Amino acid sequence: MTLNDLQETKAKELATRKKIVLRCCLAAGCISSDAKGVKEQLVKAVAEAGLQDEVEVRGVGCMKLCCEGPLVQADPSNALYIKVTPDNAPAIIAALKGGKVALQQADPNSPFFTKQEPIVLANCGLIDPERIESYIAADGYLALHDAIVEMEPKDVLDAMVKSGLRGRGGAGFPTGLKWGTVAKSPGARKYVICNADEGDPGAFMDRSVLESDPHAILEGMVIAGYAVGADQGYIYCRAEYPLAITRLQKAIHQAKRLGLLGAGIFESPINFNIDIRIGAGAFVCGEETALMASVEGKRGTPRPRPPFPAERGLFDCPTLINNVETFANVAPILRRGVEWFAGIGTEKSKGTKVFALAGKIQNTGLIEVPMGTPLRTIVEEMGGGAPDGGKIKAVQTGGPSGGCIPAQHLDTPVDYESLTQLGSIMGSGGMIVMDETTRMVDVARFFMEFCMDESCGKCIPCRAGTVQMHHLLVKLLAREANARDLAQLEELCDMVKNTSLCGLGQTSPNPVLSTLRFFREEYEELLQPDPHAVPQLAAKP
Amino acid sequence: MAAKTLTIDGTQISAENHTSILQAAKEAGVKIPTLCHLEGVYDVGACRLCLVEVKGSNKLMPACTTRIYEGMEVTTDNERLQKYRRMTLELLFAERNHVCAVCVANGHCELQALAYELGMDHVRYDYCYPKWGVDASHRFMGMDHNRCILCQRCVRVCWHIEGAGTKNVSGRGSKSHIISDLNEPWGNSTTCTSCGKCLLACPTGALFHKGDTAGESLRDRSKLEFIVNAREKQQWTV
Amino acid sequence: MDRIKIATVWLGGCAGCHMSFLDLDEFLIDLAGRVDVVYSPIIDVKEYPEGVDLCLIEGAVCNEDNLELLHQIRARTKILVSFGDCAITCNVTSLRNLLGPKNTDQILQRAYVEAADTNPVKPGLEGIVPRLLPKVRPVHDVVPVEHFLPGCPPPAPRIKAFLTNLLDQTPALTGAQLKFG
Numbered sequence: 030m031t032l033n034d035l036q037e038t039k040a041k042e043l044a045t046r047k048k049i050v051l052r053c054c055l056a057a058g059c060i061s062s063d064a065k066g067v068k069e070q071l072v073k074a075v076a077e078a079g080l081q082d083e084v085e086v087r088g089v090g091c092m093k094l095c096c097e098g099p100l101v102q103a104d105p106s107n108a109l110y111i112k113v114t115p116d117n118a119p120a121i122i123a124a125l126k127g128g129k130v131a132l133q134q135a136d137p138n139s140p141f142f143t144k145q146e147p148i149v150l151a152n153c154g155l156i157d158p159e160r161i162e163s164y165i166a167a168d169g170y171l172a173l174h175d176a177i178v179e180m181e182p183k184d185v186l187d188a189m190v191k192s193g194l195r196g197r198g199g200a201g202f203p204t205g206l207k208w209g210t211v212a213k214s215p216g217a218r219k220y221v222i223c224n225a226d227e228g229d230p231g232a233f234m235d236r237s238v239l240e241s242d243p244h245a246i247l248e249g250m251v252i253a254g255y256a257v258g259a260d261q262g263y264i265y266c267r268a269e270y271p272l273a274i275t276r277l278q279k280a281i282h283q284a285k286r287l288g289l290l291g292a293g294i295f296e297s298p299i300n301f302n303i304d305i306r307i308g309a310g311a312f313v314c315g316e317e318t319a320l321m322a323s324v325e326g327k328r329g330t331p332r333p334r335p336p337f338p339a340e341r342g343l344f345d346c347p348t349l350i351n352n353v354e355t356f357a358n359v360a361p362i363l364r365r366g367v368e369w370f371a372g373i374g375t376e377k378s379k380g381t382k383v384f385a386l387a388g389k390i391q392n393t394g395l396i397e398v399p400m401g402t403p404l405r406t407i408v409e410e411m412g413g414g415a416p417d418g419g420k421i422k423a424v425q426t427g428g429p430s431g432g433c434i435p436a437q438h439l440d441t442p443v444d445y446e447s448l449t450q451l452g453s454i455m456g457s458g459g460m461i462v463m464d465e466t467t468r469m470v471d472v473a474r475f476f477m478e479f480c481m482d483e484s485c486g487k488c489i490p491c492r493a494g495t496v497q498m499h500h501l502l503v504k505l506l507a508r509e510a511n512a513r514d515l516a517q518l519e520e521l522c523d524m525v526k527n528t529s530l531c532g533l534g535q536t537s538p539n540p541v542l543s544t545l546r547f548f549r550e551e552y553e554e555l556l557q558p559d560p561h562a563v564p565q566l567a568a569k570p
Numbered sequence: 571m572a573a574k575t576l577t578i579d580g581t582q583i584s585a586e587n588h589t590s591i592l593q594a595a596k597e598a599g600v601k602i603p604t605l606c607h608l609e610g611v612y613d614v615g616a617c618r619l620c621l622v623e624v625k626g627s628n629k630l631m632p633a634c635t636t637r638i639y640e641g642m643e644v645t646t647d648n649e650r651l652q653k654y655r656r657m658t659l660e661l662l663f664a665e666r667n668h669v670c671a672v673c674v675a676n677g678h679c680e681l682q683a684l685a686y687e688l689g690m691d692h693v694r695y696d697y698c699y700p701k702w703g704v705d706a707s708h709r710f711m712g713m714d715h716n717r718c719i720l721c722q723r724c725v726r727v728c729w730h731i732e733g734a735g736t737k738n739v740s741g742r743g744s745k746s747h748i749i750s751d752l753n754e755p756w757g758n759s760t761t762c763t764s765c766g767k768c769l770l771a772c773p774t775g776a777l778f779h780k781g782d783t784a785g786e787s788l789r790d791r792s793k794l795e796f797i798v799n800a801r802e803k804q805q806w807t808v
Numbered sequence: 809m810d811r812i813k814i815a816t817v818w819l820g821g822c823a824g825c826h827m828s829f830l831d832l833d834e835f836l837i838d839l840a841g842r843v844d845v846v847y848s849p850i851i852d853v854k855e856y857p858e859g860v861d862l863c864l865i866e867g868a869v870c871n872e873d874n875l876e877l878l879h880q881i882r883a884r885t886k887i888l889v890s891f892g893d894c895a896i897t898c899n900v901t902s903l904r905n906l907l908g909p910k911n912t913d914q915i916l917q918r919a920y921v922e923a924a925d926t927n928p929v930k931p932g933l934e935g936i937v938p939r940l941l942p943k944v945r946p947v948h949d950v951v952p953v954e955h956f957l958p959g960c961p962p963p964a965p966r967i968k969a970f971l972t973n974l975l976d977q978t979p980a981l982t983g984a985q986l987k988f989g
Contacts, residue, residue, distance in 0.1 A: 311742065328739060333615040333635045486720060486739070486746030487616045493661035496744050497695045517694065524657045527630055528618045561882065561952045663897070667906060670989025671899055671960035677989070686986035691956035692896045692948055699905040785989075 030288035030295055032174050035165060038287075042166035047085040049125060050104040051075075052154060056091035056240045057272050058233075059098035063115065067099050070118035078122050087163075090241020092154035093142070095233075096393035097135055102154070109137045140410040141392050146373065148381050149357040150397045153241040158276050161283035164244040170289050172363035176252045177295050180363075185256035186212055189359070191367040193379035198224060198315075198352030199427065199456045200532075201378070201445040207349065210339040211257040214347035219259035221250050222324070222343065222350040225266040225273070226308050226315040229428025230479060232459030234383040235353035237395050239266065239273035242357070243280035247290060247303060249356030252363065254301040257349050262303040265320050268310060277305055312483035316531050317342075317350045319485065330485045331531035352457065354383055374400030378444035382458060388425070389415050389464040398443070405439040408462050419464040423547070427456025429476045429483075430536035432543025433469065452543040454536070469548040470555060474502040476540035484534065491534030494525040498541065505552065511559035515552060519545070576642040591633035591644055592620055602646050603655060603684050605773050606721040607634045609791065610798035611730050617721055619655050619684070622646045630654075656690045664695040665744065666702060667716040668774075674787035675775030681719060682774075700744070707757030710780050711769060715747050718776040724748060724768035731797055736762040748776075770794050812861045812975070815847035816891070817881060819874040820901045820944065821867025824961040825892035826850065829864070831964035842975060858884050862974070864891040864957070868898040869945045873938035882951040887974075893960040893988055895947045902944040912940040955980070958988045 053068040071086045092100040097111035101121060110121060111133045120130040147153065156163040164170070176185050190205030211219060223246060227235040239246065250262045266274050281303055284290035292300045306324050313319045314329040321343045323329035342348025358380060362370045374380050378400035384407065387393050391413030398407060404424055408414065415421050423433040432453035434441065441447050445455050463472065481495035501518040504510040522538035522545075529535045545552060572587040578595050585594035590613070595602050606617040613634040621630040625643035633646070645651070662668075662681060670676050684690075702715035720739070725748065728737040736759050740749040750756040769777045770789055778787045799805040818826060826849060832839070846860060847853050856877065863885045869875055882888065893899040904911045921928040931937045947953055957970050966985050973980055 313742075330739075333632055481743055484743035486741065486743045487614070487722075488618050489616070489658050489661055489665075489719075490618055492720070492743055492746065493665040496698065497661065497664065500696060521657070524654050528621055528654050528658065530615060530618065530632075667903075669897075669899055669903070670987075671893055673989065677987075682988060685988065686958075686984055689982065689986065691958060691981075691986050692890065692946070692953075694948075696949070697898065697902070697905070699902070701906060 032178070032295075034287075035170060035174060038162055038165045039168070042162045047083055049080075049084045051084060051086045051121065051125075052089045052092070052102045052104065053086060054090070054092040054098060054100040054154065055088040055158075056237055057270075058091070058095045059100060060272070062099050064099035064113075066115040067101065067113050067118065070115040071101070071121065074118040074122045077119075080122065080125070084122075084125065087157050088159070089155060090153050090158045091150075091237040091395055093145075093150070093395040094135060094392060095395060096391075097133075100135075102137070107137050109135045111135045140406075141394070141396070141413070144402075144406060144411050145397050146381050146399045147397050148361050148370075148373075149238060149245075149354055149383050150241070150395065151361065152245065153237065153395070156242065158241050158243055159279055161244060161280065161287060161289075164242070168364060169244050169360075170248055170284075172360035173248050173251055173289065174295055176363055177255055177297050177299050182212065182256045182258065185252060185363070188363060188367050189256070192362045192370045193374075193377075194355065194358055194362065194370070195378065195445065196352060197354035197358070197382065197457065199430065199454060201455055204351065204355055204358075207339060207351070208253065208256055210337075211259075211347050211349040214340050216347045218261075218344070218346045219257055220343045220346055220348040221254045221257065221259045221262040222317075222320065222348060223250055223262065223264040223356055224315060224317065224320060224350055224352045225264055225270070226320060227270075227353070227457060228267060228312040228315050228483075229430075229457060229459040230476075231385060231387045231425075231461045232428060232457055233385045234395065234458040236270050236273055237385075238353050238357055238383070239270065240276055243273075243276045244284065245357045245360060246277070246353055247280055247284055249359035250303060251290060251294065251301045252359050253349055253351070253356065255299055257347075259349065260300045260302065262301060263306050263324055263343070264303060265306045265308060265314070265324060267308040267314075274305060274307060281305070311485065312479075313485040313531070313533055316533055318531070320350070321348065330487045331533070333530060354458070375442065375444045377446055382443060382455065384458045384460045386412050386460050386462070388461040389419060389421070389467070390462040391416050400444045401442040403440050403442050404434065407443065407460070408439065412462065415462065415464040419466070421462060422465045422467055423463045423469070425453075425461040425463065425472065425540075426459065427454035427539070428459045429479050430454060430532065430539055431456045431459075432539050433463070433472065433547065434543075435547040452539070452546050454539075469544040469551045470502065470506055473541045473544045474499065474506060477502055477537070480533065480537035484537075488528075488530035488534060490525045491529040491531075491537060494521055494529075494534075495537055497521055498525065498538065502541070505555045508555055508557060510555065511557050513559060515556060574638050574640045574642075576638050576640070576644065578644045579646055585638055587638075589638050591622060591624075591631070591636050591638055591642075591646075594638050595633065595644070595646060600646055602633045603688065604634060605680055605684065605719060606723065608723045608726065608771055608794070610794045611723070611726040611771075614722055614726070617658070617719075619658055621651065621654065623648070623651065652688065655688050659685050659688060659690045660693045660695055662719050663690075663693045664697050666698070666700060666718065672784050673717060673775040674778045674782045674784060675717070675772075675789075676785040678785070678788050679775060680773035698744070702747070705750070705756045706780065707755035708759075708762070708780075709757065709764065711756070711764070711766065712778050712780050713748065713750075713756060714776050714778065716776075717774045718748055719774055720746055720748070721773055722748075723771035723773065724777060727767040727771045727794060731794060732763060732765050732767050734761050734763050734765070737768060767794060767797075812843045813846045813857075813859060814843045815845070815856065815860045815863040815881070815885065816849070817847070817856075817863060817865050817867075817877065818849045819865060819867030819878065819895070819947070820870030821892065821894040822900075823849070823866070825864075825866040825894075825959075828892075828959075828961035828964055829967060832968055833964070835964075835968050839971065856880050856884060860885040862887045862889065864889045865895050865947050865953075866891045868894045868901045869941065869947060869950050870901055871938040871940050875941065875950065878947065878950055887955065888947070888951065888953045889955040889957055889970075890947045890953050891957050892962055893958055896956050896958055897988065898944045898946050899960060905943055909942045912942060916940070956986075957981070958986055960989050 194204040195201040338348040583598040604620040615632040615635040620633040623645040705713040
């Protein structure tokens with residue numbers, strides 16, 4: 030493969046495009062409501078109408094408005110059909126000819142779509158994720174060519190630093206700095222790992238990206254490998270994402286066939302292989318050191334850092350580990366330039382962030398907004414507020430490691446620092462909206478149960494502390510706890526936060542701490558009077 | 571051998587480069603409590619009892635896995651650390667079924683000793699009373715999960731001193747437990763060499779010689795150190 | 809100085825702690841010079857009196873009588889001491905907790921019916937034999953406790969040290985004096 034070949038592939042793909050494209054969402058959400066049946070019937074209806082030469086029915090990735098699926102969108106008319114059933118196929122075809130047909134439609138110009146700024150999701154819902162040509166037609170692998178053929182590794186590192194990109198896995202570590210550390214770490218062998226072990230309750234950003242645009246991840250990883258000097262990459266994906274895994278496997282196979290992956294990429298001496306490792310259902314394997322242990326075939330438990338993976342990671346070699354969304358940002362940054370990227374977002378948080386909007390909200394789905402977008406814009410304008418005219422009470426970000434942001438702080442811009450200040454975190458992008466029917470102590474208990482079940486069991490504070498915290502929350506909800514129990518809960522939160530081994534344990538008290546911070550009265554309402562409220566401590570005869 | 575100078579609890583000491591805080595403190599006569607550290611095998615930093623404060627770091631650092639550096643200032647003991655350590659012990663006592671009075675390790679138990687050394691005179695948390703069994707299928711050794719604190723010492727000696735790889739951890743969270751082979755009864759294990767090193771390593775009464783009754787399980791850890799020293803440093807004397 | 813009023817009670821335990829108390833030997837005579845024992849299984853007083861200064865509580869809270877008495881003790885006593893492992897950790901008495909919340913029937917069946925040589929019958933005389941609580945609880949889980957004196961039983965020298973400390977207001981027990989078991 031050369032640049033010429035790449036351009037030819039693109040030209041050929043564009044030349045064979047038909048006038049009208051019916052994009053049919055084939056991501057896991059829509060598939061679960063029979064999107065495959067919809068696509069089949071659409072193909073059949075096109076054939077029956079004799080429009081094969083004019084109309085292409087294309088299976089695409091996530092079209093974002095997940096709550097209204099299955100979704101079908103027509104190009105170039107832009108009509109967006111929602112809740113499509115296979116029976117609707119003839120009507121959709123009829124509508125292409127200008128006929129007025131009663132089909133449920135959503136407004137593609139509603140704020141849910143117009144307020145988005147797709148970088149990571151740029152190809153999402155547009156290209157066919159199972160065909161590499163479709164990705165190449167959208168300028169795919171161009172950045173890889175530029176990186177490998179026209180740039181030195183240090184230029185790539187420079188670009189990543191200048192872009193200001195920060196890790197999208199949650200903690201927001203500067204990506205360029207991380208890449209630079211791995212590049213500088215001495216070692217004959219280095220590794221690149223893509224963390225696709227998304228497991229936060231309510232989060233589906235990474236799954237959507239993997240299902241909708243797998244080549245973007247591969248391209249980002251190969252560029253990373255070139256920049257840091259690694260020739261082997263692993264994608265660690267949870268087993269609960271079978272469609273993502275299938276599409277990744279297909280993508281790897283296609284990229285290898287075209288010489289974009291494997292030995293001699295773009296006919297250069299650069300080699301890079303990617304293998305998939307499938308998780309076995311442990312949430313803790315999203316923690317980088319546990320993930321690496323799992324890739325090595327060991328029990329997935331974290332180990333103390335330092336040494337950080339950048340110095341000693343997988344198989345004791347320097348290892349670059351980034352999240353799916355981080356890798357998805359890489360090719361666009363190189364292709365469109367660091368200045369362009371650094372121009373989006375806020376001073377300290379550059380670019381965009383993908384969120385999975387869920388919970389008590391009208392528009393459940395996938396969104397990508399510039400960093401610094403106020404939470405209110407996301408939940409009220411784009412999300413359409415709470416359903417049935419309800420009032421939004423809080424927004425939970427960051428999954429079990431995050432916290433609840435109360436409605437009075439909805440004007441907070443979404444960036445790493447602002448969310449941390451409110452006792453939550455950016456996290457990987459789960460955003461769960463709660464309305465006034467939600468009891469915050471219930472929420473805290475739910476997340477604590479999650480952390481308790483998902484603790485790996487290695488360190489005592491997380492293993493046994495979460496059990497006791499959960500027990501106290503259950504006691505509270507059963508109205509059997511008193512002020513001493515609440516004090517004990519707070520003491521345990523502090524202890525588990527400060528003494529646990531890994532991030533999972535250290536952040537497990539966050540849902541309690543943040544709900545205590547903003548909704549303390551809900552805890553206090555549940556307290557029972559203490560019959561021995563004033564113990565005669567240390568009294569001497 | 572390069573030496574580093576550091577301060578532990580206000581006293582300047584020097585120790586060999588690459589030494590852990592735990593080791594450096596030990597050489598200087600400062601005892602830092604720990605339950606998962608065992609001389610002779612690598613550290614895992616799991617029990618969190620050896621957490622210390624290091625000036626300049628806002629996180630507590632495990633003394634066993636943190637290497638010393640020049641000018642490091644370490645605090646191994648203060649009110650906050652004592653509080654966390656006591657809480658850790660309380661959590662352990664509440665987690666499984668520790669009945670000191672009838673335990674084979676009574677009087678020789680590291681958990682029991684740490685509890686009184688750190689002044690833990692009662693447990694404020696509700697006891698969990700989980701149902702754990704005893705694996706008495708081995709010819710002359712037994713494993714009582716009720717007394718296990720999951721320090722993984724047995725796993726480490728089994729893999730890294732004996733090289734048998736019989737012991738392992740299975741399950742997650744509070745359901746984690748030590749298994750033999752692929753969760754076989756210990757007596758059915760085809761890998762166990764019956765060397766007994768796990769018994770020497772166990773800090774509590776979880777692993778014991780059958781026939782030992784209350785207070786009779788003595789552990790001679792120096793045997794493990796001897797084997798490791800003999801192998802790694804060719805030292806054949808105790 | 810007024811003589812100090814001391815009580816000792818025996819909840820769910822084996823009486824070993826009280827045996828150990830009697831092992832204080834001649835210290836008991838010293839003690840008798842300074843305190844009045846106003847309630848104890850070893851003296852003939854039926855009702856727990858008011859205004860007790862110090863109460864040593866042996867045993868865990870196992871039945872309804874234990875529970876009632878303990879609340880009475882707390883209301884009428886300045887300083888409570890959890891005396892021995894059963895009071896502090898529930899110790900052996902709590903082994904039935906492992907059987908879950910419905911353990912009481914199971915253990916009574918096992919002890920009084922299955923294991924009986926003669927006259928196998930489950931004790932269940934309402935109002936005469938106190939009912940077992942579904943879960944054995946340590947004393948401090950029910951009422952606040954000021955001091956803890958561990959041991960199974962606490963050895964006599966430890967009891968002596970503890971009482972001397974308390975009466976003379978010297979520092980409390982430390983180190984190996986706090987050993988369980």
